[in-house]
Amino acid sequence: MTATETLTPSATVERVRxxxxxxxxxxxxxxxxxxxxxxxxxxxxxGEFPGKVYLVNPRGIVVHGQQSYATVADLPEVVDLAFVMVGTGVVIEVMEQVADAGIRSAVVLTSGFGEVGEEGAALEARLVQLAEERGITVLGPNGNGYVNVASEITPYGLLLPGKLKKGSIGVVLQSGALASAVIQLAQTRNAGLSLLVSMGNESMVSMTDVMRYLVEDEATKVITLFIESIRHPEDFLEVSRMALAAGKPIVALKVGRSEGGARVAKAHTGSLVGDDSIIDAVFRQNAVIRVDSLEDLIVTSELLSHAAPLPGRRIGFVTPSGGACEVISDRAEDEGLLIPDFSAETEAKLAEVLPDFASGHNPIDVTGYILIDPLLPIKALDAIQDDPNIDEIVYVADLPHEVPPDFDAAVARYSLQGDAIKHAHKPVIVMSNTITDITPSGRAVAEATDFPGVVGGIHHGMTALGRAAEWSERYRAAIAAGAGATGGAGATGTPIAVDAAPGETFAERKAAALLAENGVPMVPNALVDSAEAAAEAAERFGYPVVVKLAADEIEHKSDIGGVRLGLADADAVRRAYDDVVAAGRGAGAANPTALVQPQRSGGVELIVGAVRDPKWGLVLAVGLGGVWVEVLKDSTLHLLPVDRAQIKKGLESLRGAKLLNGARGTEAADIDAIVDVVAGIADVALRLGDRLESLEVNPLLVRGSEIEALDALITWK
Amino acid sequence: MTATETLTPSATVERVRxxxxxxxxxxxxxxxxxxxxxxxxxxxxxGEFPGKVYLVNPRGIVVHGQQSYATVADLPEVVDLAFVMVGTGVVIEVMEQVADAGIRSAVVLTSGFGEVGEEGAALEARLVQLAEERGITVLGPNGNGYVNVASEITPYGLLLPGKLKKGSIGVVLQSGALASAVIQLAQTRNAGLSLLVSMGNESMVSMTDVMRYLVEDEATKVITLFIESIRHPEDFLEVSRMALAAGKPIVALKVGRSEGGARVAKAHTGSLVGDDSIIDAVFRQNAVIRVDSLEDLIVTSELLSHAAPLPGRRIGFVTPSGGACEVISDRAEDEGLLIPDFSAETEAKLAEVLPDFASGHNPIDVTGYILIDPLLPIKALDAIQDDPNIDEIVYVADLPHEVPPDFDAAVARYSLQGDAIKHAHKPVIVMSNTITDITPSGRAVAEATDFPGVVGGIHHGMTALGRAAEWSERYRAAIAAGAGATGGAGATGTPIAVDAAPGETFAERKAAALLAENGVPMVPNALVDSAEAAAEAAERFGYPVVVKLAADEIEHKSDIGGVRLGLADADAVRRAYDDVVAAGRGAGAANPTALVQPQRSGGVELIVGAVRDPKWGLVLAVGLGGVWVEVLKDSTLHLLPVDRAQIKKGLESLRGAKLLNGARGTEAADIDAIVDVVAGIADVALRLGDRLESLEVNPLLVRGSEIEALDALITWK
Known part of the structure; x- marks a missing residue:
């Protein structure tokens, strides 16, 4: 209920409830x-709504075979929900009547509001104002309503395909029309829903409000989102953390990947931070599972609804086909799932039950002999269920697609399998070969035998398993840490007060000094005002050194000959001092002096930068410098604040990460030392406050455990 | 029929027919x-097999309610096909009877042959020998047979789900058990098949034999493969080219991606060439469409069966949902499909038919107003069908999943849509929202209205469209060139005779000389036997130069101080000569001299290498050198011979390709000049003959249009 910003979260949840x-x-x-x-x-x-349904039609005629009332005022009781589908022009009038009648909740299906332009937006603002003033909770406008599957309450404007299966998946959609496709897909996967909401314009009740309710809703175990736009970023972060703490996975299909695009900014960091890559970072940091298709959205949600959290990523597979085993092996590699060898004891047990020509290795192909002994897969399941090398079992099987010729025999066979699966000593996930529908015949057999849920095909199923394993690790880590995930909340630490003009840029010395004062290891430098002082500084640093013109009024110093590199002795330094100062004076500097720095060589260059995103706040980009960032955009993003573990994981995920491990004969980098410095830079960025626009250290030179920032740039709003 | 190697291809096709x-x-x-x-x-x-079915059972009893014969000899006629499913031990005896009875074709379902070990392999060899001697064509053993859907001939050992839909997809599977999953998936996609073959052990009839038949088979338009292993690489290449020339796309799911792995070899190239990356190259070069899942296998085949070749990749989309539009936009970007803006004329036409609040841009969301005017999508289709900016139209629609409440009204609605689609001025592809089954209800409506095929969901459908667009471009190029694709056939050009010992390695001078003689632009070098001669050579080349020890018996010259870099004057060159020769002598070289080369700097380094794969012959790897190849393995593979266009496309596909375009201020490379040199190196590799094991140029230095090989290594078998 973020439109009002006045309700407490718990009041919001209560109103949504x-x-x-x-x-x-x-x-x-x-x-x-x-x-x-x-x-x-x-x-x-x-849908057998257990309550009373009243119809309101201005003519008070019989509608849908039922007597209607001319106005809300005529209703014999104060109803709990008004479902408004009048013409756009009379919505306000009707909502006033709704308020007068004491009704506290409304779904506004009517369109013609914010989605059609300025005039509509003004009307929508009036609607919201009215609702706020009169204390009405409004879903929509321009939304189809919702289906409370758990409680059989279906004020939903598109025809439902019969009664939806009850379950624990709560679905929130920012697309109205796709909801029908999602409902059908869920039905054909036999995936049970708790609630499905079509958000509409979110003028009052927002997606995050519904998510907050679902985190508390006992019927819901998994929160499933179709997202076009995250309108309330801070709410989203907070609710995501609450969901993780509550052990409820969030699975999201976020569309609009190609929109927006990367920022163009002064600092390199800008080119690394695109709208969609921020979404990736937000989701990753907060354990929100991102999927790429409606199929993965439903298949992953369904798997999680009965199998989360998974104990681990070491899986034993029981399949009736060598082909399936090969598909599984390929997909396991894609998804980071492990197919360990069985213990010798397990292999011995398998040898007893499987035919001689079956291999008995993981993944198990029980072979075509299943036609002779249909219980082979159960025997294999029994043989591997105590293996210490695996965390869970995937059992590849399809429910019958057509009505089985001998229904009772089929039921008996599926019953035996279902029992074996339910009583196995490890969690068992049943997975079909492909994503073909669980048909009414399949559902009938499943219901008659209490057969477990069947995950939709190896291809989408392995994606679901991989995401579920990842989420489960995050969940366990969060529980162990006694807290939610990190990222994206307010600043930490003591604010750093800086005197910067609006739009000012701190380059070189000024940026370096600010960072050095706040604990960032900057390469040393000396500001000198004579050739002799330059030479003395160089002697102190050791050779080679760099001499740079120091003159704030000149921007591109190297263009005017203001930078001298690779100076190897005192004489060269003195000459360089005179040269750069002369160049500065020639370019109009009032009082040029120079900066002396030791010149570093070797090592690996990183770029570490934070930029402020208007929606998500400070976003930190860490990448390998030079060609890596310019050609490959090889970087990892984090919303700030971010914890050290995430920074480390991000570094390790770089495509060029091997360079840090000492590839090509370079000294292996001290990753923990890098993480310290990056965390320090992130901390400074947060402490610099809301006026900070960007802060970039480029390059950050890494030589073993020696980490030094060679240059920095800070810009202010 | 490669086991025999004696039949001509046309004789093979005839026997398979x-x-x-x-x-x-x-x-x-x-x-x-x-x-x-x-x-x-x-x-x-x-399946209503139109011919006669005889049963043979040694006891001559009634089987399946039909009188059986005790032996094949007792049959009243010479049958066309023996389907053998006797015990393993009597297969040979039975096959002898089959031969005696004059039967010319057999499917052997029985297992227990090559797949179970040495003894079985020996039995299989006997089976093949018998079949060859007696002129019997054998499919299997250890295979389920086939389904000739087009002709209603179903000698297939697993129960079929009723009569399969007839169509133009020919399916060849190297997995028996997965065939059932493929059949079910095809049925639920309403995808018609011409033939489905379960290969078994391929002891005689091979996958490529069946492919060759399908290229000629009039009922077949698309060849669909589930591949575990390509047993006859040359056949595969040849048949792939025939299929392309015939306009029949091949779609393949090749499993076992994780197997094998990269080669470890002396040359860097070895680490770039993995079994699975060769398959990628083979498929790419020969326009074989590779997919990653059974779902994509069938959805892509089905799309191609009615839409290939596609006129282009510029698509106009008509959808009933903004959400679908966003999913489509994201997926189009993934798959390289284009969603151009409509012409002004089209936009004007759209404005006339769509509601005011619809945007009328591509992709089109006709909006929820479709509930009021179900013909909106047809009107939109009509408005865009003459737009010059688009090549084809995708029309997002689902067939009814349940029996429609008013079947006749539904039929009327679908009829109108079907007609509009069939008579549109551009090809129209119908695509559902998700991959849920085309159910019997949907099929009934489709059949009653002659509704076109519906591609299985946006996610898999966009993959299919992308692959189809790519294939269509290749097909048109092949037709334009009047020939099939390239890659992987025998050598071209005059053989180069080389005197190399078995296992010998040609390094440095020797390799460089061989390549230079054959037109590869090697950096110049001079072999010198005195300090003075070294200095003279350096003066001739210009400074800086490199001086290297020349002593064949010493392998790692830089380790013993045998290489001196960056020599800037004659004195330095003289000293370097004396030093490296002394180092060589110290390390035991009998008669060390030295090599002088100009030292190059700047530019971009490539690595170009050919290695011989035992299965596929010479494979060329081209990549960016140094860190790119070592850390990223950023390279592209080609089977040799390869044409210039493919080499160019490969270069452009490198992740670091930007470096060649002048990123980071370097001079843009002359790509055509690089292609010339790479093609020249490939040509030399081919001309060096079968004893060549590997040939590597590393680095190949590119500075604008100046391309120079700095070092080379050749190894021999």
Missing amino acids: QLFNPKSIALIGATDKSHWSLSIYKNLID | QLFNPKSIALIGATDKSHWSLSIYKNLID
Whole structure:
């Protein structure tokens, strides 16, 4: 309920709970001429809504075979929910009547608001103002409503394909029309839902409000999102952490990957930070599972709804086919899942039950002999269930697609399998070969035998398993740490006060001094005002050194001959001092002096930068410098603040990470030392406050455990 | 029929045609006790096999309700096909009877041959020998047979789910058990098959034999493969080219990606050439479409079966949902498909038919107004069908999943859509939102309205479209060139005779001389036997130069101080000569001299190497040198010979390709000049003949249009 910003989170949850749990509903604008009216009425009747449904039609006629009321005022009781589907022009008037009637929750299906332009947006603002003033909770406008599957409450404007299967997946969609596709997919995967909400314009109740409710909702175990835009970033971060702490995975399909694109900014960091790569970072840091397709959205949610958390990523596979084993092996590699060898004891047990020509290795192909002995897979399952090398078992099997010729025999066979799976000593995940529907025949057999859920095909199933394993690790880590994930909340540490003009840029000395004062290991430098002082500084640092013009008024010093590299002795330094100062004077500097620095060579260069995203706040980019960042954009992003573990994981995920491990004969870098410095830079960026626009250290030179920032740039808003 | 190597290709095709088109079949080993026997008999009867089915059972009893014959000899006619499912121990004896009875084709379902070890392999060899001697064409052993869907001939050992839909997809599988999953998936996609073959051990008829037949088979338009191993590489290449020339796409799921792994070899090239990356190169060069899942295998094949070749990759989309549009935009970017803006004329037409609040841009969301006007998508289709900016149209729609409440109204609606799609001025591809089954209800509506094929969901469908667009471009190029694709056939050009000992390595001078003689631009060098001669050579080349020890008996010259870099004047060169010769003598060289070369700097380094793969012959790897190849393995592979266009495309596909385009201020490379040199190196490798094990140029230095090989290494078998 972020539009108002006045309700506490718990009050918001309470109002959303009321919205989704009405005991009586008034359909306002009910008419036989409207598809929406027909559909929602049929949904409520066929869905066996246990409460009372009233119809409101200005003519007070019979609608859908039921007597209607001319206005809300005529209703015989104060209903819990108004479902508004009147013309755009009368929505405000109707909502006033709704308020007058004391109704506290409304779904506004009507479109023609913010989505159609300025005039509509103004109307939407009036709607919100009215709702706030009169204390009405509004879902929509321009949304199809919701299906509270758990409680059989279906004020939903598109016709449902019969009663939806009850389960523990809570679905929130920012697309109305795709909801039907998602519902159908869930039905064909036999995936049970707790709630499905079509958000509409989110003028009042937002996606994150619904998520917050779902975190508390006992019927919901998995939160499934179709996201076009995250409108309330801070809420999203907070709710994501709450969900992780509550052990409820969030699975999200975020569309619009190609939109936005990378920022162009003064600092290199800008080119590394794209809208979609920030979303990746946000999700990764907060254990939100990102998927790429509606199929993965539902298959992954369904798997998680009955198998999360997974004990680990070491899996024993029981399959009826060598081909399936090979597909599985390939996909396991893609998804970072492990197929360990069985223990000798397990292999001995398998040798007893499998035919001689079966290999008995993981993944197990019980072979075509399954046609002669249909219980072979159960025997294999029994043989491997105590193996210490595996965390869980995947059992490849399909429910019957057609009505089995001998239904009772099929039921008996599936019963035996179902029992073996349920009583196995390790979690067992049943996975079909492909994602073909679980048909009514399959569902009938599953229901008759209490057969477990069947994950939708090896291809999507292995993706789901990989994501589930990753989430489960994050969940266990969060539980162990006694806290949620990190990233993206307010600043930490003592603020650093800086006197910077609006739009000012701190380069070189000024940036370096600020960072050095705050604990960032900058390469030493000396500001000198004579050739002799330059030579003395160089002697102190050791050779070779660099001499740079120091003159704030000149931007591109190397262009005017203001930078001299590779100076190997005192004479060269003195000459360089005179040269750069002369060059500075020639270019109009009032009082040029020079900076002496030791010149470093070798090692690996990193770039570490933080830029402020208008939506997500400070985003830290860490990458390998030079060609890596310029050609490959090889970098990893984190929302700030970020913990050391995430920084480390990010470094290790770089494509060029091997360079840090001492590839090509370079000294292996001290990763922990790098993490210290990066964390320090991130900390300074946070402490510099809201006016910081960007802070970049480039390059950060890494030579073994010696980490030194060679240059820095800070820009201010 | 590669086991025999004696038949001509056309004779092979003829024998395979006979195998797949029998007019009478004997089931040998028929018994009520066997699942296989029951299944194949039921498949033949239910599938309405138009010919005669005889059962052979040694006891001559009634089997499957039909009188059997005790032996093949008793059959009243010479049947066209023997389906052998007797015990392993009697297969040879039975096959002798089959031969005696004059039967010319056999499927051997029985297992226990090569797949179970040495003894089985010996038995399989006997089987093959017998078949060859007696002129019998054998499919299997250890295979389930085949389904000739086009001709309703179903000698197939696993129970089929009723009659399969006829169509133009020919499926060849190297996995028996997965065939059932593939059949079910094809049925649920309403994808029609021409033939499905379960290969078994391929002891005689091989996958490539069947492919060769399918290229000629009129019923087949698309060849669909599940591959565990390509047993006859040269056949595969040849048949792939024939298929492309015939306009029949090959779609393949090749499993076992993780197997094998990269070669470890003396040359760097070895680490770039893995078994699976060779398969990628083979497929790419020969326009074989590689997919990653059974879902993509069938969805891509189905799309191609009715839409290949596609006119281009510029697509207009008509969808009923903004969410679908966003998913489509993301996926189009992944797959290299284009969603151009419509022309102004088209936008004007769209404005007339779409509601005011619809955007009318590509991809089109006709909006939820479709509920009020179900013909909106047709109107949009009509408005865009003449747009010059698009090549084809994707129309997002689902067939009904359940029986529609008003079947006739649904049929009328789908009929109108189907007509509009069929009569559109551009090809129209219908695509569903997700991959849920085309159910019997959907099939009934499609059949009643002659509705076009519906591609399986946006996710898999966009993959299929991308692959189809790519294949279509290759097909047009092949037609334009009047020939098939390139890669992997025999050597070209005049052989180069070289006197190399078995296992010998040509390094430095020797390799450089051989390459320079054959047109590869090597950096110049001078072999000198005095300090003075070294200085003279250096003066001639210009400074800086490199001086290297020349002594064949010493392998790692830099380790013993045998290499001096960056020599800037004659004195330095003289000293360096004396030093490296002394170092050589110290390390035991009999008669050390030295090599002088100009030292190059700047530019971009490439590595170009050819290694001989035992299966595929010479494989060329081209990559960016140094850190790119060592850390990223950034390279592209080609089977030799390869044409210039492919080499160029490969270069452009490198992740570091930007470096060649002048990123970071370097001079842009002359790509055509690089292609010339790479093609020249490939040509030399081919001309060096079968004893060449590897040939590597590393680095190949590129500075603008100046391309120079700095070092080379050649190894011999």
